[in-house]
Amino acid sequence: MNVSAWIMLGVGSLILYGGLAYCLALAAGLIGKGRKDRNTPDE
Amino acid sequence: MAEKRDQWDRRSSFILAAIGSAIGLGNVWRFPYIAQKSGGGAFLIPYFIALLTAGIPMLVLEMGLGQYMRGAAPEAFGKIRKRFEWFGWWAALLSAGIVIYYSTILAWSWNYLYHSLTLQWGGHAEDFFVRDVLHKSAGPGELGGMQIPLVLGMVLTWGFIYWILRKGISRVGKVVLFTVPIPWICLFILFIRGITLPNASEGLAYYLTPDFTRIFDPEIWLLAYGQIFFSLSLGSGVMIAYGSYLTKKPEINNSAFITALANCGTSFFAGFAVFSTLGYLAFINGVPVGEVSASGSGLAFMTYPTAISQLPAMNSFFAVIFFTMLVTLGIDSAFALQEAFTTGIIDKWGASKSTVNLAFCLTGFFISLIFTTQAGYYWQDIADHYIADFGLVIVGLVQCLIVGHLFGAGTLRKYLNSISEIRLGIWWDIMIKFFTPLVLVIILIINIKTEITKAYGDFPRWTLLAGGWGVLLGFAILGFILYRKKSAGSFGDDPS
Numbered sequence: 001m002n003v004s005a006w007i008m009l010g011v012g013s014l015i016l017y018g019g020l021a022y023c024l025a026l027a028a029g030l031i032g033k034g035r036k037d038r039n040t041p042d043e
Numbered sequence: 044m045a046e047k048r049d050q051w052d053r054r055s056s057f058i059l060a061a062i063g064s065a066i067g068l069g070n071v072w073r074f075p076y077i078a079q080k081s082g083g084g085a086f087l088i089p090y091f092i093a094l095l096t097a098g099i100p101m102l103v104l105e106m107g108l109g110q111y112m113r114g115a116a117p118e119a120f121g122k123i124r125k126r127f128e129w130f131g132w133w134a135a136l137l138s139a140g141i142v143i144y145y146s147t148i149l150a151w152s153w154n155y156l157y158h159s160l161t162l163q164w165g166g167h168a169e170d171f172f173v174r175d176v177l178h179k180s181a182g183p184g185e186l187g188g189m190q191i192p193l194v195l196g197m198v199l200t201w202g203f204i205y206w207i208l209r210k211g212i213s214r215v216g217k218v219v220l221f222t223v224p225i226p227w228i229c230l231f232i233l234f235i236r237g238i239t240l241p242n243a244s245e246g247l248a249y250y251l252t253p254d255f256t257r258i259f260d261p262e263i264w265l266l267a268y269g270q271i272f273f274s275l276s277l278g279s280g281v282m283i284a285y286g287s288y289l290t291k292k293p294e295i296n297n298s299a300f301i302t303a304l305a306n307c308g309t310s311f312f313a314g315f316a317v318f319s320t321l322g323y324l325a326f327i328n329g330v331p332v333g334e335v336s337a338s339g340s341g342l343a344f345m346t347y348p349t350a351i352s353q354l355p356a357m358n359s360f361f362a363v364i365f366f367t368m369l370v371t372l373g374i375d376s377a378f379a380l381q382e383a384f385t386t387g388i389i390d391k392w393g394a395s396k397s398t399v400n401l402a403f404c405l406t407g408f409f410i411s412l413i414f415t416t417q418a419g420y421y422w423q424d425i426a427d428h429y430i431a432d433f434g435l436v437i438v439g440l441v442q443c444l445i446v447g448h449l450f451g452a453g454t455l456r457k458y459l460n461s462i463s464e465i466r467l468g469i470w471w472d473i474m475i476k477f478f479t480p481l482v483l484v485i486i487l488i489i490n491i492k493t494e495i496t497k498a499y500g501d502f503p504r505w506t507l508l509a510g511g512w513g514v515l516l517g518f519a520i521l522g523f524i525l526y527r528k529k530s531a532g533s534f535g536d537d538p539s
Contacts, residue, residue, distance in 0.1 A: 001244055001247055001248040001251065001252070002248060002252060004084065004252060004253050005083070005084055005247070005248050005251035005252045005253070007084075007253075008083070008084025008085070008087060008251050008252075008253050009084070009251055011087070012084070012087045012311055013311075015087075015091060016304055016307055016308040016311055017308055019300070019304045020301065020304040020305060020308055023297055023300045023301045023304060023465075024301060026297055026464050026465070027054075027058075027294070027297055027298075027301065027464065032464060
C-alpha cells in the first residue's frame with residue numbers, strides 16, 4: 001500500500017474507532033459529566 | 044386485555060438492537076464497493092461529512108421522537124398532528140414491505156450456509172447461484188415454479204423472526220447479545236484470513252488509495268449521503284419503534300452517536316476483509332483487482348464464494364463463517380423492520396405481541412413465496428428499488444419537515460439535551476430543518492429523473508407498476524385504512 005492509503009487508513013480509523021471509544025467511555029461514565037448530575041424530566 | 048407496554052431491560056440492549064438493525068448486508072456488500080469506486084480513501088471525506096450532517100442528526104431525531112412520544116411511527120406522528128398518523132402508517136408499511144423481500148436474501152444465505160459444508164458451488168459460483176439456487180428465468184414475467192430449498196430458507200427465516208418477536212422486546216434484548224457480536228467475530232476471522240493471503244496488500248491498496256479529484260464530483264457526495272441514509276436504517280420507522288421502548292430515564296444523543304459510529308466502523312472494517320480476499324482472487328486468476336471487484340448479491344453469492352473455493356486450506360470452514368455472518372447480519376435487521384410495523388399495530392389496538400407477530404410472519408411468509416419462484420430475483424430487485432429509492436427517501440424528507448418545522452426541532456433538542464450525555468447545538472436544528480431535507484430532495488429529484496429517462500433494469504413497464512409504484516400506492520391506501528380504523532386504549536394521548 002502506498003503512503004496516501006496508509007494515511008487514509010489512519011485518519012479513518014482514528015475518527016471511527018476513536019470516536020466510538022470516546023462515546024463508549026462517556027456512556028460508561030469513565031469520562032465527562034455523569035448523567036446523575038443532569039436534570040432529567042423525571043426528577 | 045391489552046398487555047403492558049414493554050421496555051428495554053437496560054440501555055445496552057437498546058444500543059445493541061439499534062446497532063443490529065443498522066448493520067446489515069449493505070455494510071459488507073455495498074460500502075466497500077461504493078468507497079472503492081468513489082475515490083477510495085478520499086470517499087471517507089464526503090462519507091464522514093454525510094454522517095455528521097445527516098446520519099447522526101436523523102438518527103437522533105428518530106430515536107428521540109420515539110422516546111418522547113412513546114410510540115412507533117403511526118402514534119409518534121399522530122401525536123404531532125392527528126392526520127400525520129397516516130404518514131406514520133405508510134412508513135411502518137414500508138418497513139413491513141422491506142422485511143418481506145429482505146427475507147429472500149436470508150433464504151439464499153441459509154441455502155448457502157448448508158452448501159458451505161460441501162462447497163457445493165465448486166469452481167462455478169456464478170452458474171451455481173443463477174442456475175442451481177435461483178433457477179433464474181428470463182424475466183419477471185416468467186414466474187416458473189417455487190424452489191423448494193428457498194421455501195425452506197423462508198420457513199427458517201420467518202420461524203426465527205417469530206420466535207424472537209413473540210416475547211417482545213425482552214427477547215430482542217437477549218438475542219442481540221448474539222446476533223450483533225457474531226458477525227463481528229466472523230468478520231474478524233475473515234479479515235485475518237484475508238490479510239494473510241498473497242497479494243492482499245494489492246487489494247487493500249485498491250480499496251484505500253485516495254483519488255482526491257473525485258471529491259469535487261457531486262455524484263460522489265450523493266452516493267455518500269445515500270449510503271449513510273440507507274445504512275443507518277433511516278426512514279423506515281425502526282429507530283422510532285426502538286426508541287419508544289426506552290425507559291423513563293433514557294439517553295438518546297450519545298446512543299445515536301454510538302450506533303452510527305459502530306455501523307460505519309463495521310462498514311470500513313468490512314472493506315479490509317473483502318478487498319484483501321479480492322486481492323488474492325485477482326492474484327490467483329492473474330487479473331487486475333478491478334476485474335474481480337463486485338457488490339451486492341454478486342459479491343456475496345458469486346465472487347466471494349469463488350474466492351473461498353480457491354483458498355489454500357479450510358475452505359468449508361471459511362464458507363461457513365462467511366454465510367453465518369450474512370445470516371446473523373440479516374436476521375436482526377429483519378426483525379427490527381418487522382418490529383417497526385407490529386409495534387404500531389400493538390400500540391393502536393392493544394393486541395397481543397404473540398398474535399400480531401404470528402399473523403405478520405404467516406402473511407409475510409406467504410407473500411414472500413413469490414420471491415422463491417424463478418423470477419423471484421427480479422421481483423425483489425424491483426421492490427427494493429422503489430421502496431428504498433423512493434419510499435424511504437420520501438419518509439426521511441417528510442419526517443424532517445414535520446419534526447423540524449411543525450413539532451419544532453428546538454423543542455425536541457432541548458428535551459434530548461436535558462437527558463443526554465452529549466449536548467446538541469443549534470447546528471442540529473439547522474441540519475434537520477434545512478440541510479438534510481435539501482439533500483433528500485436532491486436525491487429524490489435525481490431518482491425521479493433517472494426513472495423517467497430509463498425504465499429501471501430494463502424491466503417491462505407493467506412489472507415496475509405492479510411491483511414498484513403499485514406497492515407504494517397500495518401502502519398509502521392501506522395506511523389510510525389503518526389510520527381511519529378506531530383505536531383502543533390510550534393511543535394518541537398527549538405524551539406530556
